[in-house]
Amino acid sequence: MNRRTFLKRSIGSLLTLLGLSGGTYYYAHDIEPGMLDVxxxxxxxxxxxxxxxxxxxxQFSDTHIGYHYTIEQFSDLVSTINAQNPDLILFTGDLVDKPHTYNWNSEIVQILQRIKAKYGKYWIYGNHDHGGYGTQIVKKVMDESxxxxxxxxxxxxxxxxxxxxLAGIDDVMLGEPDLQTSLNGANPxxxxxxxAHEPDYADNTVHFPVDVQLSGHSHxxxxxxxxxxxxxTPLYAHKYVQGKHTFQxxxxxxxxxxxxGTTRLPYRFLCKPEIHTYTLKADPAS
Known part of the structure; x- marks a missing residue:
């Protein structure tokens, strides 16, 4: 960590503690995490x-169900997703926060099954899906969904x-990502x-015939x-934290x-939860 980053985080952490000890605590803990940007x-x-x-x-990502994000909230999210009338659904990882301690039951499958898209529903592993011996548990749930x-x-x-x-790689942190293998046989x-769950992987993606990378992980x-x-931000989300980035x-x-959802700390401040809706446009001029 360089000096500038250290100072930024130290000053920011101090301000956060001061702010969250006052009136903003309720907002950051109870209000903003329940808001949603489309x-x-x-x-x-x-x-x-x-x-x-x-x-x-x-695209939706990083629900982290079980860590201050309830199955009831997830059900409401699915209703919002369906209201967008999607042709295709993409989930970019981290379904529950701790797969090895989560109380798995049929309810989460039933809610995921409600998501409808004519051309399919696809997902990739995030680090929390692999973590805590969750690899096969999460896959079983997503298969059934x-x-x-x-x-x-x-x-x-x-x-x-x-x-x-449409391609996907394994999680960068805890999996074995291989973009070359992912694209084998694909028409460039x-x-x-x-x-790709981790956004910083784009520095590798740029060398392949990929037009758009969709990521989460950073919150x-x-x-x-x-x-x-x-x-x-977590590892592999230091360079690209939110929004759109265009490469050289x-x-x-x-x-x-x-x-x-949230992870590590149950707060969101000036950083509302988000789903993305992407509309494709055929542009002969581009």
């Missing part, structure tokens, strides 16, 4: 077939014999979306202060989702 973005490219024009994708796992592999989404590619001329920092920004090659865009 962030809209347009994905435009000449590689997107005309039949995909207006195709809607919803109708979600397809992308773990160093890809699929194609087809409309009228036109295609886009097709519009390609990659799911947007959870606590953000004016003039200071986020105070802490002009070909890759990265979107970092702030996630739904």
């Amino acid at each position: 962030s809209d973005a347009e994905l435009s490219s000449g590689k997107i077939p005309h039949v995909f024009d207006g195709f809607k994708i919803v 109708g979600f397809s796992l992308l773990q160093n592999n890809h699929t194609t989404i087809n409309i009228d014999n036109q295609q886009i590619v 001329d097709l519009y390609t979306i990659l799911l 947007g920092g959870q606590v953000r202060l004016p003039f200071i920004g986020h105070l802490y 090659n002009g070909k890759l865009s990265l979107f970092v989702n702030r996630g739904i």
Whole structure:
């Protein structure tokens, strides 16, 4: 950690403690974590077939059910997701906070089964899914819920014999990510979306024929202060914390989702939970 980062975090942590000891504690603990931003973005490219024009994708991430995020809240979230009328659903990891201690039952499967999308529901592992011996538990739940796992592999989404590619890698922190293997056999001329839990992996993705990387993991920092920004993000979410990032090659865009739940500390401040809705646009000019 360099001196600038150390000072930023030290001053920010002090201000956070002072603020949360006053009136903002209630807001950060009880109000903002229950709020939700529905962030809209347009994905435009000449590689997107005309039949995909207006195709809607919803991404949600980092629910961390069980750590100050209840199954009832998750049920409400699913209703909001379905209200977007998605064509495709993408979950970018960290379903529950501690798989090895979570009280698994059929309710979470029933709620996940309610999510509807004509062209499928896909997911990738996050570090909390692998952590705590949760790898097989989480996979079983997602399988039963109708979600397809992308773990160093890809699929194609087809409309009228036109295609886009959807790829996913294993978790960077606790898995064995292999983007080369993920894209084996994929047509590099097709519009390609990659799911990668950790956003900083984009520095590797930029060297592959990928158009968009969708990530989570950072929680947007959870606590953000004016003039200071986020105070802490986990490993592999230090460079890209939230929002859209465009890389120098002009070909890759990265979107970092702030996630739904909280982890480590049960607070959100100036960093509301978020789902993303992406609308594809066929753009012959691009």
